[in-house]
Amino acid sequence: MTKSVSIEQITKKFDSSVAVNNVSIEIGQGEFFTLLGSSGCGKTTLLRMVAGFLQQSSGHIRFDRKIIDTVPAHERNTGMVFQNYAIFPHLTVAENVAYGLKVRKQAKGDIDREVRKMLELVRLDHLAHRLPRELSGGQQQRVVLARALAIRPDVLLMDEPLSNLDTEMRLHLRSEIRAIQQQFGVTTIYVTHDQEEALLISDRVAVMSMGNVEQIARPGDIYLNPQTLFVASFIGDNNLIPVEIEALAADGTASARLPSGERTEARAATGQQLTQGTKATLSLRPQDIDLAPAGTGGLQGKLTELQFLGGTIKAFFDLGTGKPVTVSLQGRHGTQIPVIGETRSLIPLPGATTLYAGEVKA
């Protein structure tokens, strides 16, 4: 039976550098949970601690409330899928899938039946007696997935399983993984640095940065309601404009002054504490901006560049903020396309602007 996973205040130090810093995550039974972050942020380190290949410096890991800190890796009953496949090159496809079952000393008949079932599931039953070197990368990764699922793992662990595949295979296998995970209902921890993949495939996502968890939320919330400046800048296209907080109202709205001297009203993002008179960052997604004739309110910007991308058109406006502000327009029939050099009013959708304490790093 699949298990819940509790990661409680886990820290991992290598010599003196901290790879994972006081991370706590609760993962429910059957949940598809993703660790998302750029290279070196500690995703693999965290996953390998759950698998038992690394021992945490402090904190506990529980499966179904039971502490497993000292259970050796081979007794944790996790199924792992590796970035570079880690297929057993000297065993056939069927033998690879049977490996964990043989280790568990199951009866031969049961093993054969189970292997056939698993290979049908990943649609490789016709290749059962091939050796791995005769398979494509995508096929190898499906063998590894079948091998990991065959042992009915308490937790399925996947470390960037798609990153060595070409785009087409990646998209294909991505939906396959999600479908199989739901069919099995197995608790899954998935590691990726590809945010589109993370948002598409997961029940919940933890965004990590430099060993810390920045935010844990459902994909929609991560995108629509980023709670830290890092998440706001990391997930999706975003305009991040340096501002100064001029006034703070009792209801949480603030008046922010842009470098150009213009002012705008905005709310602090969830969990953000603003202080009057300090520097802050204003976040506004490109698709949350409407254009209006110059001088009709909002922020005034001069169009400097246009990029036609088919369905969307990206317009870059100079607001005197250093970096141009991106507005994305729908490439719909009849859309009014501004002319370069023109000044327009940029009007944010109500509630779409949020503020974060602190400044973005250059």
Add this chain to the structure above:
Amino acid sequence: MTTSVTNNRLRGLLSFWPIVTLLALVCSVFLLLVPVWNIVSLSFAGKEGGAGVFENYVMFFSEPYYYRSLINSFIVSISATVLALVIGIPAAYIVSRYNIWARSLIKTAVVLTFVSPPFIGSYSWVILLGRKGVLTQFFAEWGISLPSIYGAPGIIFVFTLQYFPFVFLLVSSGLKSIDQSVEDAARNLGSGEARTFFTVIAPLLLPSITTGALLVFIAAFTDLGTPIILGEKFRVLPVLIYGEFVNDFGGAPVLASTLAVLLLIVTTGALLLQRWLARRYAYATAAIRPLVMQSPRPVKRIAASLFIYGLILLALLPMVNIIISAFLKSNGPVLVAEFTFDNFDKVWRLAGGPLKNTLVFTTIATLMCAVMGTMIAYIIARRPGKISALLDTAVMFSYAVPGIVLGVGLVVTYHNPPLALTGTPLILILAYFIRRLPFSVRSSVSALQQLSKDTEEASINLGAGPGMTFLKITVPLLSMAILSGALLTWSNTIRELSATLVLQSGRTTTMSVEIFNEVANGNFGTASALGMTLIVLTFLPLVLLFTFMGKSEEALV
């Protein structure tokens, strides 16, 4: 909570790798460190020279009879090293760069001279160039007197021919890792071939050259068979150790131990120097486009060919001579030009004794090396830490301990009850095992470094414990490396002489000792027949290694 943690700790210690590590440490302690420790302490504590702690050493350095041997050892080893470089480097360069005829045959010939037992080469030269030697007498009829094969010049001559392959093979593989662009750049800047070699190629070959030089030095410094056969009054250190050991037999071999310690200091020093140099000059280069083959001008090509063919002919001469004289009637040390199979009678007579011993001991030791060596390699490559580094050093050290030193050490340690092992087959097998362990370890370590850890972790993850993962995943994936390590071990063990001479008893004598005795008794015909048998047994696994496993000759060093 606390008890469960302690239980898990305990279970951790009782699991597969900790037990194997302990076993490996026990092996190196009891087979290597204790024996070495014992001869060191014997050399200080023994009563032979007098009462003082350094008395034995004081005596060594004050008696010319003793200290001359150390000087002699240095003379022959350094001379042989220099000559091996002078011959080996150009030979490797020519065979690797010039399109001379039969290049692969030349490499095979070099390997053949390399693996043939050194002492067989020596007495073969005695047959050819000794006082009643075939060539000596032939040239005497023409009024030409050839230089004597006995004494220092003869030893240097034989060592050079025997050990130049170290340099040849290492430099050949060094040349393989140099990129053609390096040479092109130098030529483009206007430097000629010789100048390019000395200013660009040679510096890049420095790691190979220094390693080759030190391996020649160590091999020459510790060789026992050749100087016994050729030395006569010219004594080197290993000969003295053997002599003192035989004299002392029954008592404590105090003087032999003292000499052995001196020998060990030199070899250990040389090995440390080699490691240091290798690290210092390691340019990690991988050739994208290796050096191309050249077609030199005809004059140059003929000169190069003459040099190579002459060298190979000279190096193979002793072996050809062995094969011929194995089929010749002999009258003591004088061979008669008459065909016979009689010499092989002795081979059949030895089949049940020394021949069987040789095969059995070698096989068991090789298997032990393969099993233990692979596991030690795993610990070194996969479980880094203090203990693993200790094990690595111990394995390196077993490479530094010369056969005769190990032999004396084992006798000193295991001569008396409760562990009276001298004279048993076991002591020989253990000696072979510990001496040749580095072959298996090195072969598996380098294979493991190529192998991603993920595959093993996948197996652990699927529920196989460390031991089972090693057996079902690591060993199959390493099988080629293990096999090639084992074949090298076999070839190097079967011809072992110096430790065997010290450790054998009549019951446990081997082919190499038999050959040695036949030579000592002047039965050259029989010696040749036995020698030929031994060479065939040495060469067989290497044929397998090269033809079926696609290894190149450079795998030997």
